[in-house]
Amino acid sequence: MELNIELTPRTDIPNWLIYLTPVFTVVAALFVSGIALIALGVNPLQAYNTMFIQTVTTPFGITNTLEKGVPLIFAGLAVYLPLKAKLWNIGAEGQLVVGAIVGTAIGLQVSLPIYALLPLMIVAGGAAGAAWIAIPALLRAKYGINEIITTLLFVFVAQSLLNYVVRGPLRASGANFPQSESLPAAATLPGIPRLGDVPLGLLLAIALVVVTYGIINYTRLGYEITFIGANDSAAEYAGMSKLKVYLIVLMAGGAMAGFAGVSELSGVQGRLRASFDPGYGFTAVPIALLGRNGAFKVMLAALLFAVIFVGGSSIETVFGVPSAITSVIEALIILFLITAEFFKQYRIDVSIDGSYSTSASGSPEGDL
């Protein structure tokens, strides 16, 4: 039996495919992860029930999801905005860490009333994040040096810096662990009234989603960002300044990652530790990819990943599965996302024994 697979680039992408792709991505990833769960002796349906249904229906689950969602929304935007101009901020993690360091330092060192100290911490954290990406941004904008590499390398510098400050300047006196003092009450983001422990950062995150959406869709700057992202050469002929736009999107992205760091520190963790951050900045990349069609979709994607994080730790405790399973599911979603992208671009015709299947077999379900 001979199997023929023919790939044809699509001239236009059908609507149903656009809407179905994200759904299919998640379903397929869960299906494959199900195999891993079965291998561990866990009923995948029960596990997914705990992981997803419980997480989004119980108050505890919702609170936790929103709490985890805040840094993910910020970090997602930090990657999303430069991506609009076709720049890859792979180093949101580094900007996030630096934002957290500066936020903590100010929270510990400066004594001001809460209404002055918190905004100062947030602004300073944002500024630190922006400053952290400034060098890669400048190198990219002025000399065309690949921002993927530079922003990523700056992550390692930031992590080393974090390791240094928690063992050196910011180390709590008399502590046995590499960690800072707890932030004072004046430096702690309060919860949103009536939503339990959900930090106030959520409101700031939602506000930034709205602002980002507005900038992209209603301003001249947004038009320039979109245009440069679509064809930077033609943009130059239109008299747009790539230098300006590249600097703006990258540094705004850096600032948002900085906000993520501050809000996580001041709203959730309360003190700086060497490993305070489970990699929100890296998770931000698939979030921005999933939600690249709009800031609100970034927010939804961030919340989806928050559900996976929270649900993942629930199944760890309930079923005793290793925490790696969460990473597996996350990785599979990313993998299927990229694959689905391919199916969006190409039409696949599969035929056996030379008899062509003439049905609209471009559907990913039929082919996988």
Next chain:
Amino acid sequence: MDQDTFVRMKDITKTFPGVVANDDVSMSLRRGEIHGLLGENGAGKSTLMKILYGLYSADKGEIWFDGERLQMESPQDAIDTGIGMVHQHFKLIPRLSVSKNIVLGKREPATVFTRTEGSEEGVLSTLTNTRLMQWLASRFTLGLDEPRQKIQQLSDDYGFDLDVTAPVWELGVGERQRVEILKALYRDVELLILDEPTAVLTPTQADRLFETLRRLADKGLTVIIITHKLDELKQVTDRVTVLRDGKNIGTVETNEQTPGDLAHMMVGRDVLFDIDKDDIESGKTVLNLSALHVENDRGIEAVSGVDMSIKAGEIVGLAGVSGNGQKELAESLVGVRGTTAGSIRVTSKDVTNEPCRTFIDNGVSFVPEDRHQNGCAATLSAMHNAVMKRYRDSAFGERFQLNYEAMEAYAETLVEEFDVRGINDVQEVTAGELSGGNLQKLILAREMLREPKLLVANQPTRGVDVGAIEFIRERLLKQRKSGTGILLISEDLNEIFDLSDRILVIYEGEIVHETTPESADRQRISLEMNGGEQAQPLASVAADGGWSDI
């Protein structure tokens, strides 16, 4: 079926969502003929040829090649069969050299591994002659010495004048096309499809190409030329097949038809070939260049001391073979390429080395040569592209805010005013979905309706159909009438003669000749475009002497 039928396409039908590109088209080719394929943009010529070349599969129909029915799944099958195609949009890899581009897909192993008959016996040759080594060599080594010689030989034979070691990105559009033709010739094809091959060539080069094609046809190669240019069809083809709206209107013997007949078959109505050009009193100077020097991407001087001035309401035609500094000159005139010496004044303002934005704000419009690369963002909507030069205007919103309703309305005005077809919703249809002629109309609309003082148009009618060419030329004249100074860069001498008030010839970055359409001698211009007589000082030939005999 003719006795000498070599290739036969039968009842080919191909539909795309919403469009029937080919509707039951049949055509047959004789061995050794040059066959023209004529039709307006969107008539289905390219689709038909892409089916023949294996890029598309037909919904229905058969292809017979040399008595055998073809089942092609990819261009590789077509190439293996002996079908080559030179596309309108070149399929070259810019980073690779000319020779590497040509050998792509048909590599030779490195010289060390080539089998040499009866050569000295040695450990090395024994080793390299083993099947395993040969297998590895054919996959992982790249021998360029022999192919390079062959390519250089081909290039010289056909007068292509190419440096086969140069990377493709350094080449101009004309040179790139020559690489494409060479690529097909290198593969020893039996059927060569050329999609608008002369669009980028000068008349002299086109003649040379035709001679080459004729020579190849005499040797038994079958050639299909897709073109819009009726005089070329007359000049080079044996037979012509005309497509209109996806249907075959007929195949005719070329020498039995007049260009007018062919145009009528193609468009379905009579086409005016003569353009009425009113006399216009030209106004004050809108562009003044003095001793302008510009470098190309390689840092080599491409424009060497050009002086030029263009007045309001004047069309200055710049004739020249592609790659003689036109691209660099045009880019410097619109501010996207810096200059190394000299000055550029637009109206009376010195804008030398100012950013592109300053040029735009001072009323400079530009129609770039490569409209997909520099003229539009193909993935964005027609609306996004329509306002590309004007989105800063207060008409589209105050301060930071951008008024999308105003933009949509403006885009619709452009579409209507310039009769851009294929757009039912300016926010939905992307620039990349438009056909070449319609995209060019949209770009021209954008550049012209902002009432520029200076319009630099680089190859504005390249690769568009007769109907659109007619329209574009009329619009250029209309723009001239409204007082815009126009620099028309073109390799089409007819276009230059029809539209220009003055003609300049550029060769190796210098203006080597200046004349007017009335007093010009075509042969002289063609000669100057190719470097002319080196020994002849410019001044002594200013008056139009006995040059036509040369």
